[in-house]
């Protein structure tokens with residue numbers, strides 16, 4: 559397995575390994591998006607279309623990759639996005655991912671619908687820059703409890719996701735008969751039989767549950783109830799005001815593609831926004847995040863924090879995002895492909911690949927630090 563991971567030279571290579579090592583329904587759940595997956599493709603084409611404009615004859619022998627995000631220095635402008643059900647992808651799950659993040663001095667965001675608890679993550683990565691992604695539920699007691707636990711576990715930042723008023727339709731998941739947690743239907747049993755290592759690990763490690771929610775709602779909470787938590791059609795700025803009042807740490811609003819939304823989120827007390835279309839998993843036909851990024855930055859001004867995700871697969875994508883107004887990018891699938899390909903070591907390989915690409919791209923552009931990237935280094939034809 560170690561050799562296979564070392565031979566992977568790109569996130570695409572890790573994706574190809576993941577497709578072989580993981581049951582089809584699970585791989586498709588990670589890889590796929592909403593409806594016709596127009597936005598999934600759009601996210602990538604926006605990055606591919608960016609031209610990088612080098613300026614040579616200045617020394618770039620040892621580029622400084624670090625940057626400051628929300629007042630803390632991090633290893634490079636990269637954050638681990640929240641992804642639900644991570645132990646379904648590989649039994650190392652959220653704890654393994656958080657350890658890799660901490661080893662690389664990068665923030666890790668645990669999802670409200672994670673399969674490990676806030677406390678599990680803090681124990682796995684005690685020195686980590688651990689963040690918590692919040693889906694606000696109808697039950698104020700649950701919301702307060704999640705915030706109390708995030709605070710007690712040392713989370714510096716809460717990220718409120720707002721692009722899930724209702725569930726999107728993922729056609730692949732419907733066709734694959736995917737349920738979360740995976741249930742033993744003839745079709746999923748057949749999928750598991752083709753991936754005995756994955757199936758054995760699932761049977762010999764703790765069952766997949768919605769860990770943080772189970773602790774409050776009891777062990778019987780199921781996917782339907784979790785959907786009720788994650789998808790909240792009444793979510794409004796009033797909820798953001800409530801959250802600002804009850805969370806004194808850093809607060810980001812995730813799922814923004816509109817400059818107006820971004821401005822108002824900051825007016826309501828957010829420290830910044832995550833420009834995101836959920837990786838093309840919510841509103842299909844939403845714009846590529848890279849295309850709306852400059853207007854969002856303009857709307858919130860230079861002091862607010864702007865993070866961008868959706869489609870980041872290469873170190874040079876970090877340069878494009880920074881040049882167009884982001885402080886950092888987040889990755890979702892890029893690390894999940896690594897996780898499915900080889901557990902914790904696969905996640906570490908994904909970060910090594912992205913770091914090497916980022917560093918080399920900086921050098922080839924004639925830049926010697928993350929801080930040196932500016933608008934003039936990119937052109938969108």
Ligand SMILES: Cc1cc2nc3c(=O)[nH]c(=O)nc-3n(C[C@H](O)[C@H](O)[C@H](O)COP(=O)(O)O)c2cc1C
Pocket residue numbers: 587588589639640641642669670671672691719812834835836837838839867868869870888889890891892894
């Ligand atoms: C399998 C999977 C599960 C996700 N679960 C969540 C979640 O629980 N909460 C959330 O805010 N975003 C979730 N996201 C969205 C990510 O946080 C992020 O916005 C997205 O993955 C970025 O696009 P990328 O995968 O192209 O990097 C999920 C994404 C994936 C791929």
